[in-house]
Amino acid sequence: MPASYAYLGPEGTFTEVALRTLPEAATRELTPYVSVQSALDAVRVGEAEAAFVPIENSVEGGITTTLDELVAGTPLMIYREVLLSITFALLVRPGIKLSDIKTVTAHPAAQPQVRNWLKTHLPDAVWESAASNADGARLVQEGRYDAAFAGEFAAARYGLEALETGIHDAENAQTRFVLVGRPARPAAPTGADKTSVVLWQNDDHPGGLRDLLGEFATRGINLMLLQSRPTGAGIGNYCFCVDAEGHISDRRMAEALMGLKRICLQVRYLGSYPRADVRPGEVLTPFPGTSDEEFAGAADWVARCQDGRF
Amino acid sequence: MPASYAYLGPEGTFTEVALRTLPEAATRELTPYVSVQSALDAVRVGEAEAAFVPIENSVEGGITTTLDELVAGTPLMIYREVLLSITFALLVRPGIKLSDIKTVTAHPAAQPQVRNWLKTHLPDAVWESAASNADGARLVQEGRYDAAFAGEFAAARYGLEALETGIHDAENAQTRFVLVGRPARPAAPTGADKTSVVLWQNDDHPGGLRDLLGEFATRGINLMLLQSRPTGAGIGNYCFCVDAEGHISDRRMAEALMGLKRICLQVRYLGSYPRADVRPGEVLTPFPGTSDEEFAGAADWVARCQDGRF
Structure with missing residues (x-):
């Protein structure tokens, strides 16, 4: 496997800065790609070991290009996430003053984060979108x-x-990035992990989505992201990208995913990986009654009952 | 009140075409605005009677600029919706052939809808985003x-x-547009209506969102859109834009909204209006046990029990 990471380029953007915070990036060749799609395709065809792309933003929400790529096509898996605080600088050629500025540019995703600043400081400047x-x-x-x-x-x-x-x-203002590779065994749980899945409802009836979410809630699993994405079958047809607290090797999560597999039209597992919003080494306590020990104890008890040994 | 509708301009876009399908548009002055924000602000300051803007798209999902404007700021209300099928034409100066085309342009929202066509027919053309x-x-x-x-x-x-x-x-491929005005009494139910609300959870616990959706499901109300939007308080903090089948004057919907009002941190009512995906005049049958008559009958029965007359 090539020791190379593809990332959403060009060089010198927040994505590259976020990628370089990962220790494993130091030992890889980092290759910029022109789009999220092309970076992920590089992984799919084996040109890169993994791809690093933005997936969620505290101002704009889920980054739909990335979510749509993970929802469709050859399955991929998320291995890592990085959170980066985003603040902008206003860059000019040396000598240019604020009062000289008639046109400003940036990637469209920057616009909602600088809109009020622009209105206050450069109300007459014309905005032109840039590719990055x-x-x-x-x-x-x-x-x-x-x-x-x-x-x-x-x-x-x-x-x-x-x-x-x-x-x-x-x-x-923060952006969340993920390192995406081909499906393999997920890394071992760290005690503070997140699991990502895509869910397609079996049919559309009152309570359909409530029932899907109930599979998590019933096992004491908190959700961190729920983003609806069109399935392409017309207005009102959505699948759901879900991030849930925990690791697929936790018994509560495994049971929730089994429940979803039973009732959904389709479930796509996108991986279990360490949470970037928790200090490394910190172990989170599951909700009462949902630890692995409690799940194991309850399974033993049912087995004993089935055996007539209660 | 000025008899003028603001709409997302410029003239000659899908938005104007969709607006002109509304009979009431024929008697209004139609004024293009440069952005969704400025069109809605025109309503907020009383410059326009209503604003007509895109809100959902079968390829890209909820249109976040519009949702975020309805979620925050002075409350507004949705009065009408329009569904428009979107297909694009490739426009050139007379005499230009397909093989002459080196650069193509459109609004960024068009890109996902023409991406595959471009890849097949103009794989080397450079894309440049336009304001519309x-x-x-x-x-x-x-x-x-x-x-x-x-x-x-x-x-x-x-x-x-x-x-x-x-x-x-x-x-x-369809886009849904809404006509938005200042809050007032919603129009009478037509028998095939939709109610839009924004929900903020009271706290973040397993099952929190499941409980919100349960308020609809328990009353047999189907959801048509659930779109999470960042609250601005950092990654993982979302409110939920919900479209639900029915009218606030339906007893099932009124009871669901009361339930949400009790358990949510905040509920913003965005209006009840006729569904554009149902033929005018068609009346939808509520799920068994959730008609107004059944709600009234059940309320009578409880009152009789409370009275000792059961």
Whole structure:
């Protein structure tokens, strides 16, 4: 297997910065790809060992391009997640002042995070979308636009100055990234893990989705993400991307997934991996009555009853 | 109140075409706005009687800009919905052939709907995003790009030719639009209505969302949309935009909303309005045991029991 990670490029974006926080990235060749789709395809065809792409954003929610890629096509698996706080710098060519700025650019995903700042500080600036924040910085370097919103780290690469830093409309703006590979045995549980699945309902009746969520709730499993995605069969037809607390080797999670497998039209397992919002080494306590020991004890008790040994 | 409807402009887009299918649009002045936000703000400040904006798309799901505007800020209410089938035409300057096309443009929302077509027919064409599909057509007219994906109706307006029509990657590609005004008494039920609400959970515990959905399921109410949207309080903090079958004057829906009001941190009512996916005049039958008559009969029975008259 090639020791290479594909990532959503170009170089010098938040994605690359987030990827470099993973210790395993230091020993891999990191290759930028032009889109989430092409990065994941590189994994599917065996050109890369894994791909690193954004999947959720505290301002915009689930990143639909990534979710749709994981929902459809050859199955892939999530191995790791990274959380990165996102604040923007306003990058300009040296010498440009705020009052000189007539046009600004960035990736469209940056827009909701800088909208209020723009309204206050540059109400008349014209917004032009760029293919990426790094590409926006490049276009400013070339003189096509006056200013770009990008990570402060991009300034040096493009010979630009940060006129302003720390720009973020929403407090705690974070983006979640995932490392995605071909399906294999998930890593062992760490005590603070997350499991991702995609669920397709069997039919559409009152309580259908409530019943799916009940499979988790009944086993004391909290949900961290529920994102509906169109199935492509027309308005109102959705599947559900779910992140749930726990690992598939936890008995509560295994039982919940078995329940879903029984009642869903289709379940796609996307992996179990360490939670990035919990300090490494920290072990979370399951809700009362849902630990592996309690599940094992209850199974023993039923077996004894079935045996007439109660 | 000014007899004017704001809509997401510019002129000559799918939004305008959808708006003109509403009989009431014929008697109003229709004013294009540059963004969903500005169209809805026109309603909030009393500049327009109502605003007409896209809210859901069978390829991309909920349109987050619109949902986020309805979730936050001064409350607004949905009065009408329109479903429009979306297929694109490839518009070029007269005389241009498919083999001449090096650059194509359209609004980013068009991209997922034409991606496969592009891959097959114009694999080397460079994509450039436009502010709207109509704006893309204008840029082709000006010679900046070679071709634009837009509604076929835009060809005449910009002096272009449709080189290809009926382009749509997903079968049944539809967009749902809503007419949004200031809160008032909802229109009377038609027998085939939809109710939209936004729900904020009181706390985060296993089964929290299942319990919210249970308020609908218990009253035999089917859901048509469940879209999570970030609350802005960081990764993992979501509220839920829900479309449910029925009208707030149905007893089952009123009881479900009362239940939600009791257990949610906050409920925002977004209106009850006729469903566009049902033929006008058609009356839908509620699930057994959930008609107004059955609710009334059950309430009478409890009252009699409380009275000792059972």
